[in-house]
Amino acid sequence: MNDFNPMPPELVETPEEFAGQFADRDQTLQAYREMLRIRRFEESAARAYTRGKISGFLHLYIGQEAIAVATAQALEEGDRVVSAYRTHGFALALGSDPNACMSELYGRKDGLVGGIGGSMHFFDRDKGLWGGYAIVGNHIPVATGHAFASKYKGDGRVTVCFMGDGAVGIGPVHEGMTLAGLWKLPIVFVVENNRYSMGTPLERTLPVEDITQRAAGYGMKRDRFRVTSVHETHRRLKAAVDHARKENQPTLIEMITYRFRGHSMSDPAKYRQKDEVNAWRQQDPLERTGRALQQVHNMSEEDLEALDDEIVAEMRAAAEFADASPEPDPEARFANIIV
Secondary structure, eight states: OOOOOOSOOOOOOOHHHHHHHTOOHHHHHHHHHHHHHHHHHHHHHHHHHHTTSSOSOOOOOTTOHHHHHHHHHHOOTTOEEEEOSOOHHHHHHHTOOHHHHHHHHHTOTTSTTTTSSOGGGOOBGGGTEEEEOOSTTTHHHHHHHHHHHHHHHTOOOOEEEEEEGGGTTSHHHHHHHHHHHHHTOSEEEEEEEOSEETTEEGGGTOSSSOGGGGHHHHTOEEEEEEOOOHHHHHHHHHHHHHHHHHHOOOEEEEEEOOOSSOSSTTOOOTTSOHHHHHHHHTTOHHHHHHHHHHHTTOOOHHHHHHHHHHHHHHHHHHHHHHHHSOOOOGGGGGTTOOO
16 A cells, blocks of 8 residues: 555645746736636635535635646646546636636536536537536546547647546546557646545555556656646646647546645545645645735735636636526527437
């Protein structure tokens, strides 16, 4: 068994190294804004859920925002993102309308898919989001199919497929990655390792802690790193995307991240200790980017608060829009069904 340690390794960096990661002020501010938009959206959704405005499941992305933002930065128009059920962050980062996103959570007609998909089934083809999938691991062959279509048509597009650490033992994951390696497809598989498969620690689900060791068996490149900087995450993901686009070769990436809420709104996360959560929070990419704006680029606390107020107002308006949106027509439940 693994010697699983829920505490993050110490982040050792000099002030110069910290500043170097966030040297470009405009890029850092833009990344901070987009990460903050995702977090405030998720917090607004959580409040709506507790008030009974949202039914069913709700899986929040709080703590993992840097991955979605870095992904949006790394892709070109026409590239595809295929995700599991924790997908609100990808929709927002790729440019989906917060009003439509919130309306989908509310189950309303103005939602991304007309209010019939809910939290786990976000889909926005025009923005490059080709679905959130609720069945663990079963979307990997779907993403592989997207990549096969791109290679077959020669359209130069790349598919980036996300899954959690709890998905890697599922049969279809192996099948999809095997075909991607065999057929040399333009795809990047990303494991968002947020340390717990729902509520089960890694030592009870994985015989080997480094998930990317599997890449050799699929004939693909690999990369593994902790997500502490949105810019570093973008750099490393972009390298894999470029490799897929130019060489028609897949890559397996493990991004070690952390979610600060339970698996879903029904999970109180009592399997975690407070000091564990606090230790990971010190390495939260959103908080680190905010500190960089203050310490490296001399933004004031007042400036950051004004930006936060602006985003909070945007998400409050999205919630009000969703609440006023009508219910889907009864016939909507039969739309897009192939019989």
